[in-house]
Amino acid sequence: MSLPLIPAAKPIIGDDERAAVDRVLRSGMIAQGPEVKAFEAEFADQLVAGRQCVAVNSGTSGLHLGLLAAGIGPGDEVIVPSFTFAATGNSVALTGATPVFADIEPDFFCLDPASVRASITERTKAIMPVHLYGHPAAMVELRAIADEFSLLLFEDAAQAHGAQLNGAPVGSFGDFAMFSLYPTKNMTSGEGGMVACASDQIARNVRLLRNQGMETQYANELVGFNARMTDLHAAIGRVQLTKLAGWTEQRQTNAGLLDAGLGGLAGVTIPPVHDDAVHVYHQYTIRVAGDRNRIVQALREEHGVGSGVYYPIPNHRLPSLEKYAPGLDLPRTEEAAQQVISLPVHPSLTTGDLERIVAGVVAVVKAGS
Ligand SMILES: *Cc1c(COP(=O)(O)O)cnc(C)c1O
Numbered sequence: 117m118s119l120p121l122i123p124a125a126k127p128i129i130g131d132d133e134r135a136a137v138d139r140v141l142r143s144g145m146i147a148q149g150p151e152v153k154a155f156e157a158e159f160a161d162q163l164v165a166g167r168q169c170v171a172v173n174s175g176t177s178g179l180h181l182g183l184l185a186a187g188i189g190p191g192d193e194v195i196v197p198s199f200t201f202a203a204t205g206n207s208v209a210l211t212g213a214t215p216v217f218a219d220i221e222p223d224f225f226c227l228d229p230a231s232v233r234a235s236i237t238e239r240t241k242a243i244m245p246v247h248l249y250g251h252p253a254a255m256v257e258l259r260a261i262a263d264e265f266s267l268l269l270f271e272d273a274a275q276a277h278g279a280q281l282n283g284a285p286v287g288s289f290g291d292f293a294m295f296s297l298y299p300t301k302n303m304t305s306g307e308g309g310m311v312a313c314a315s316d317q318i319a320r321n322v323r324l325l326r327n328q329g330m331e332t333q334y335a336n337e338l339v340g341f342n343a344r345m346t347d348l349h350a351a352i353g354r355v356q357l358t359k360l361a362g363w364t365e366q367r368q369t370n371a372g373l374l375d376a377g378l379g380g381l382a383g384v385t386i387p388p389v390h391d392d393a394v395h396v397y398h399q400y401t402i403r404v405a406g407d408r409n410r411i412v413q414a415l416r417e418e419h420g421v422g423s424g425v426y427y428p429i430p431n432h433r434l435p436s437l438e439k440y441a442p443g444l445d446l447p448r449t450e451e452a453a454q455q456v457i458s459l460p461v462h463p464s465l466t467t468g469d470l471e472r473i474v475a476g477v478v479a480v481v482k483a484g485s
Contacts, residue, residue, distance in 0.1 A: 119420030175296025178309030377474030419476030
């Protein structure tokens with residue numbers, strides 16, 4: 117293989133991030149402190165219309181603490197998609213509640229409101245959609261269902277920093293929303309998560325749970341975790357936040373070029389965007405009709421194009437989570453899990469890279485038809 121591999125994802129870490137970390141190291145105060153506080157305020161302003169934000173050590177911690185803060189626990193059911201990263205269902209299970217897996221709608225890969233409605237029981241406490249790949253879930257319909265049945269509504273916005281629906285940012289719809297800051301996400305703090313909260317009470321509870329249940333030192337009010345973000349991580353996140361809008365625009369431009377190149381290709385479905393939505397393309401995910409493994413392999417070996425399959429096994433069939441859904445059949449989830457390929461769309465791609473990705477997909481798909 118002579119062509120250099122175009123990676124499926126590429127975190128961008130520059131001199132600004134290095135300088136910020138160095139500044140914190142030199143300050144001698146590296147655990148949670150003023151940088152975390154500033155990061156929370158800046159994130160709130162820039163991304164979630166001023167909702168209170170609480171930074172934690174990972175996105176998964178953010179989901180777990182958010183659910184606990186909202187009162188989710190044993191005996192409760194929370195409706196989640198199965199077509200997502202396992203952290204979504206894991207976080208529900210970790211509270212002692214039961215994740216109930218619903219199907220996705222066929223276009224945007226997100227929770228199908230009709231399937232959610234059909235999954236409601238007397239124990240249902242909440243709905244937690246995922247804005248998968250950076251496309252907002254159907255929050256208007258899900259909010260209507262939540263209100264009709266007096267359910268809480270949460271958002272797994274791990275992949276969707278800056279995405280919008282009807283002009284409002286994701287993270288401003290649910291009782292709480294979690295954004296992941298893992299390196300492959302649209303922005304990073306190294307590891308980390310941000311919880312955007314609709315109420316002072318949920319925000320206070322997340323803060324307590326983050327820090328051993330303490331607001332006042334050594335006056336622990338509840339049994340909590342150490343899920344604090346360090347100032348080192350927050351300093352990286354603050355720099356990345358200033359660059360996010362530009363990176364998002366570049367992702368959208370890249371997606372437009374992939375759309376133009378692949379739009380008419382038989383055997384490939386490009387990712388649609390809802391009329392009311394702004395997609396931030398954490399992933400650019402196509403569906404293919406042909407043999408997916410062959411396509412993924414040929415892209416890499418013959419064209420130097422990396423790609424990813426997110427996610428090959430629906431969560432309700434994972435050994436870890438299948439006990440919550442014995443015998444469940446989610447046909448659209450199964451179909452997506454067999455068909456999806458995510459192509460590189462990250463902001464470091466050159467025009468030449470994008471041309472190579474398009475040419476590679478066209479050649480590989482045509483060769484298989
Ligand atoms: C990345 C991700 C998470 C977990 O975030 P971490 O920061 O890796 O813990 C949760 N849900 C989804 C959909 C994700 O993509």
